[in-house]
């Protein structure tokens with residue numbers, strides 16, 4: 001394991017926090033704590049469906065419990081990165097850094113996400129996409145100029 | 150590296166625990182980046198860091214989990230104790246309450262780790278001697294009574310930070326040598342990385358032996 005994105009929750013832990021969450025759900029009163037603990041385990045699962053479920057729970061918390069926002073943003077970034085939704089992950093990282101620009105833990109996560117994108121060839125694609133756009137811009141400009149004559 | 154796919158022969162897992170604000174994250178960064186962060190924000194959940202060190206001529210990779218001290222993270226951070234070969238338990242020498250909570254941190258550690266886990270007590274912020282609230286002698290006695298290793302350190306000046314991480318590793322390495330730590334136990338917190346690809350463990354000789362993979 002090289003970084004936090006490699007870490008996988010044990011199935012005992014996942015089950016333990018799932019049980020608490022479901023008990024509270026059954027009683028119709030889920031605490032922020034139980035939902036966060038369960039979501040924190042879900043986004044570290046090896047199964048993408050679990051991770052997606054964790055992301056939904058975190059989004060819900062993000063909208064309903066402002067005091068925990070930085071925790072939720074951080075794990076939303078981790079969850080999205082782990083299902084390779086890198087652009088979403090970076091979006092959460094950026095939102096976090098707008099509030100705490102020097103946070104080492106989040107800057108490290110940003111570096112890891114970029115490293116993965118690079119490894120998977122996604123940065124190259126983004127650059128190529130950018131070049132195409134730039135070229136398109138020039139052509140557009142050319143046409144605009146041409147039509148002025 | 151000529152010796153194989155890894156440039157280290159062991160991985161040791163560490164955890165850093167203790168009350169919020171005692172300087173756990175600063176100790177981690179001082180050890181991994183040799184930097185002090187004056188305005189370290191509160192850790193979210195757990196933070197991870199690594200560094201390769203050398204003990205008795207062996208390269209060892211330390212995988213360090215720095216846990217957030219707040220109560221709301223406690224239930225989940227407890228699961229990081231499992232399989233820790235070393236536990237750095239930190240208090241702040243200028244805040245007595247952080248020292249008073251040590252017995253609860255120690256109980257958790259003892260309950261959740263295994264008997265061979267090395268527990269190292271760190272009295273951090275030794276640079277703030279003028280504001281000292283816990284004497285060295287008192288903490289030393291607590292450490293001795295509980296069989297813990299102990300130093301006072303400063304994440305700010307770097308004093309004794311290397312020592313704490315390295316002495317813990319030496320003690321773990323010693324336990325391996327003495328056979329007190331079972332490398333095959335799932336939760337020993339130590340992984341051995343056989344360094345010579347020419348001699349796969351317990352595998353019959355085959356043509357694949359010459360493969361460079």
Ligand SMILES: Nc1nc2c(ncn2[C@@H]2O[C@H](COP(=O)(O)OP(=O)(O)O)[C@@H](O)[C@H]2O)c(=O)[nH]1
Nearest residue numbers: 169170171172173174175187189274303304305
């Ligand atoms: N003077 C001094 N301040 C320190 C030292 N270590 C940490 N701090 C400060 O103590 C505060 C809490 O540190 P932090 O590492 O975030 O504590 P944590 O909650 O245990 O991770 C920060 O403001 C640090 O700058 C130290 O050795 N000396």
Ligand SMILES: [Mg+2]
Nearest residue numbers: 173174191192
């Ligand atoms: Mg911290």
